[in-house]
Amino acid sequence: MKILVPVKRVVDYNVKVRVKSDGTGVDIANVKMSMNPFDEIAVEEAVRLKEAGVATEVVAVSCGVGACQETLRTAMAIGADRGILVETDAELQPLAVAKLLKAVCDKEQPQVVICGKQAIDDDANQTGQMLSALMGWPQATFASKVAVSAGKATVTREIDGGLETLEIALPAVVTTDLRLNEPRYATLPNIMKAKKKPLETIKPADLGVDVTPRLTTLKVVEPPKRSAGVMVADVAQLVDKLKNEAKVL
Amino acid sequence: MTVLVIAEHDNASLKGATLNTVTAASRLGGDIAVLVVGSAAGAVVEAAAKLAGVSKVLVADSAAFGDQSAENVAAQILAVVGASGASISHVLAPATTYGKNVLPRVAALLDVAQISEIVGIESADTFVRPIYAGNALATVKSADPVKVITVRTTAFEAAGDGGAATVEHVTPVADCGLSKLLGRELTKSARPELGAAKIIVSGGRGMGSGENYQAILAPLADKLGAALGASRAAVDAGYVPNDYQVGQTGKIVAPQLYLAVGISGAIQHLAGMKDSKVIVAINKDPEAPIFQVADYGLVADLFEAVPQLTAAV
Ligand SMILES: Cc1cc2nc3c(=O)[nH]c(=O)nc-3n(C[C@H](O)[C@H](O)[C@H](O)COP(=O)(O)OP(=O)(O)OC[C@H]3O[C@@H](n4cnc5c(N)ncnc54)[C@H](O)[C@@H]3O)c2cc1C
Numbered sequence: 342m343k344i345l346v347p348v349k350r351v352v353d354y355n356v357k358v359r360v361k362s363d364g365t366g367v368d369i370a371n372v373k374m375s376m377n378p379f380d381e382i383a384v385e386e387a388v389r390l391k392e393a394g395v396a397t398e399v400v401a402v403s404c405g406v407g408a409c410q411e412t413l414r415t416a417m418a419i420g421a422d423r424g425i426l427v428e429t430d431a432e433l434q435p436l437a438v439a440k441l442l443k444a445v446c447d448k449e450q451p452q453v454v455i456c457g458k459q460a461i462d463d464d465a466n467q468t469g470q471m472l473s474a475l476m477g478w479p480q481a482t483f484a485s486k487v488a489v490s491a492g493k494a495t496v497t498r499e500i501d502g503g504l505e506t507l508e509i510a511l512p513a514v515v516t517t518d519l520r521l522n523e524p525r526y527a528t529l530p531n532i533m534k535a536k537k538k539p540l541e542t543i544k545p546a547d548l549g550v551d552v553t554p555r556l557t558t559l560k561v562v563e564p565p566k567r568s569a570g571v572m573v574a575d576v577a578q579l580v581d582k583l584k585n586e587a588k589v590l
Numbered sequence: 591m592t593v594l595v596i597a598e599h600d601n602a603s604l605k606g607a608t609l610n611t612v613t614a615a616s617r618l619g620g621d622i623a624v625l626v627v628g629s630a631a632g633a634v635v636e637a638a639a640k641l642a643g644v645s646k647v648l649v650a651d652s653a654a655f656g657d658q659s660a661e662n663v664a665a666q667i668l669a670v671v672g673a674s675g676a677s678i679s680h681v682l683a684p685a686t687t688y689g690k691n692v693l694p695r696v697a698a699l700l701d702v703a704q705i706s707e708i709v710g711i712e713s714a715d716t717f718v719r720p721i722y723a724g725n726a727l728a729t730v731k732s733a734d735p736v737k738v739i740t741v742r743t744t745a746f747e748a749a750g751d752g753g754a755a756t757v758e759h760v761t762p763v764a765d766c767g768l769s770k771l772l773g774r775e776l777t778k779s780a781r782p783e784l785g786a787a788k789i790i791v792s793g794g795r796g797m798g799s800g801e802n803y804q805a806i807l808a809p810l811a812d813k814l815g816a817a818l819g820a821s822r823a824a825v826d827a828g829y830v831p832n833d834y835q836v837g838q839t840g841k842i843v844a845p846q847l848y849l850a851v852g853i854s855g856a857i858q859h860l861a862g863m864k865d866s867k868v869i870v871a872i873n874k875d876p877e878a879p880i881f882q883v884a885d886y887g888l889v890a891d892l893f894e895a896v897p898q899l900t901a902a903v
Contacts, residue, residue: 470694479768
């Protein structure tokens, strides 16, 4: 059984981005880039399924600029067997990525696609669901537990009220939530090994996909700042402020 | 022009997040229709029909909708949009785990973009949404014929009652049969829901254990009539269930008062609570970043300060 894992290159989660002064976007020149944390969880889950003998091959796919090769190498250092880069300098929105991934799925015929539930840059939370719909497959989003066996998957999902468990027929799309697993650190030998694993590069046009954005960003601004607060000396002063100044008690 | 609002419900009651979504819909111009996809969800239909500003409630009733699978609900929405003969200009759902699960499927099958978690409406095709954990706000314009949108509920008031919408039944789509619900484990609590609470008491890794969390924070929450929340670290450590998580990738909240106890204030946590009216931080580390967003900061050991606070309020 083959598992496909889409991985996105994003600004590292520790970086607090700055809005550009001309309002055209955020400044990502010279900031640290990493694999989207939810995608790391996805790669880890796929590799664990392979180690458990459930999956036979894990293929990582990234859509974007040439530097996404690094992200694919990271996925291969965690344990993915090979990588596919759909290379383009164009701005990619979730619908376009879902279409590219559909074309890759048509070719690769995976049984399971494991996506991160959201990318921490655009915070869209769409691609997995869109891919699932385009494929006509079932989906199990926000997974905290995944078990795969003979043509089906049992997935526990984190929902607003608690947890829910679904049984879905394969092929299917699963998206990861934070509690699914704790991704391993890639060891140096595995990072070296990853450099030799196959990495194929294709273009959106090779897949016959039009990636033209549907949304135009008119401007990007900083959110309103909170005005500076005060430090209180003790609980009594805190209660007094909350009652008499903020009037929230 | 009709704005279609997808009702979030559990077949028994209409979820509050739908009310905020109706308010967002009212800013777009046009008629508002609420679609209830459910199984014997009469009480939901009744509640939706009473909402101010709603002119029509569409009901798709089928046993197959009982468990609200994304595949079936999306297929039904698609059928309704298709049958409307291009009169539906917008499809809105709350940006809850429910809306986020269903709506991208609808957008993909309509071959349009989804605009996620809007916090502002500039015009019928231009919206404001947070990106990078709320560290930037993007204004985006859609070129698509139908705008498929999830709405951040904290950015819009809840719609009130006072409407008298007509109720119309639509033909339910067939069960896709791709997915089966095996069970739900819902957190039971007599406290208010995180999304609707006026006061939230939230605990982080500083609580040290689930027992401490319950022993120290629950009495304060009970006294204040507050909801309980948590940081990711507290959820990961198993102190509290996943649905307590506030943040970029958990719940977004904006209560009148948010008390952050033993929470350092990582970007991802701030993303979920920095629109609260008043923020209080109790932390023993004077350098903790949470103090930069707090209106009132108290440097103290939470194990001493919180019981004192509980006694004083
Ligand atoms: C992809 C991704 C998504 C994430 N999403 C979220 C999210 O949605 N929500 C979220 O919260 N986090 C999220 N995080 C995690 C976030 O980065 C932080 O790790 C997390 O918020 C830290 O939780 P904390 O403040 O409880 O723990 P810590 O950072 O460990 O802080 C604990 C605090 O408790 C204080 N403390 C300890 N003991 C006491 C005491 N006795 N009295 C008083 N104070 C005490 C300490 O001084 C410290 O400031 C995400 C991270 C990633 C990578």
